[in-house]
Amino acid sequence: MVPTPGVGTSDPGGSAGPGEGRLGTGRGEEGGQGTPTHQEGPAGSHRALPGGGRDRKKGRSGGNRVTDCPERVEPGRTMLGERQEQWLEAGLSSSETSWNLLGQGTVMTYIDELPGPGERFWTDNWNGYPAARQQLLETLSSTQAANPVVLSGDIHAFLAANLNQIPQQPDSPVVASEFATTSISSQATPQKSLDRRGRDNPNLLLLDGRYRGYLRLDLDRQRLRADMVAMDTVSRARSGSHVLASFVVENGVPGPRVA
Numbered sequence: 001m002v003p004t005p006g007v008g009t010s011d012p013g014g015s016a017g018p019g020e021g022r023l024g025t026g027r028g029e030e031g032g033q034g035t036p037t038h039q040e041g042p043a044g045s046h047r048a049l050p051g052g053g054r055d056r057k058k059g060r061s062g063g064n065r066v067t068d069c070p071e072r073v074e075p076g077r078t079m080l081g082e083r084q085e086q087w088l089e090a091g092l093s094s095s096e097t098s099w100n101l102l103g104q105g106t107v108m109t110y111i112d113e114l115p116g117p118g119e120r121f122w123t124d125n126w127n128g129y130p131a132a133r134q135q136l137l138e139t140l141s142s143t144q145a146a147n148p149v150v151l152s153g154d155i156h157a158f159l160a161a162n163l164n165q166i167p168q169q170p171d172s173p174v175v176a177s178e179f180a181t182t183s184i185s186s187q188a189t190p191q192k193s194l195d196r197r198g199r200d201n202p203n204l205l206l207l208d209g210r211y212r213g214y215l216r217l218d219l220d221r222q223r224l225r226a227d228m229v230a231m232d233t234v235s236r237a238r239s240g241s242h243v244l245a246s247f248v249v250e251n252g253v254p255g256p257r258v259a
Contacts, residue, residue: 065123069121069123072129077131089139095143099146105152106152106153124154125154137165137175146251147224150163151215152179158180158209158230161177162178163175175254182209184213191208194207215227215228
């Protein structure tokens with residue numbers, strides 16, 4: 001089982017430098033103080049990516065939907081900043097736990113939002129930072145950290161996906177699994193649009209924004225189970241709930257499968 005996390009340091013190496021998000025701050029201002037977002041278990045079982053403190057020029061700074069955008073693919077664009085990338089690589093390299101959970105705020109898997117030929121991307125998630133995503137995926141491969149699972153949010157929908165070695169090529173080797181939880185009350189993109197994205201992106205195993213709810217994980221040494229728990233309604237405080245879908249990741253086998 002993944003051990004109960006303790007609160008780690010809020011910054012892996014002092015103050016964040018230019019172009020770097022800051023671990024441990026829950027506000028968007030550089031140097032702001034907020035709720036710590038970095039937690040690490042005794043055996044290095046939790047690796048948490050940043051939730052605040054973004055440089056407006058190089059780091060994550062809000063999103064647009066773009067088609068032909070040369071700036072999107074610039075190699076210097078960063079989600080984490082060099083210091084945190086080094087910190088994460090060092091932690092993954094030394095990890096001896098059975099599972100490595102990377103908790104972070106936005107969707108990492110490849111999603112082309114444009115039906116048919118061409119491409120369109122939402123730049124507020126990792127699709128706006130493809131070079132940084134590729135570097136992180138290469139880090140997951142090169143460190144050989146056991147069973148990496150990315151935990152995401154932000155899209156107000158449940159998501160289960162493969163993280164492929166080459167994100168835009170769904171037939172390339174699967175490096176890690178990704179699960180995103182839906183919102184607890186905010187509404188989502190119309191399901192018709194999400195269904196279309198699911199059809200156009202075979203790395204997406206599930207993309208469902210019809211329900212509000214939460215993600216429940218159960219782990220042992222052999223497998224991780226992810227239950228997507230949907231609320232029956234958000235208009236009543238005593239609403240019931242049901243499991244919309246369940247996925248399993250087997251130890252040593254990257255990628256979710258339907259439970």
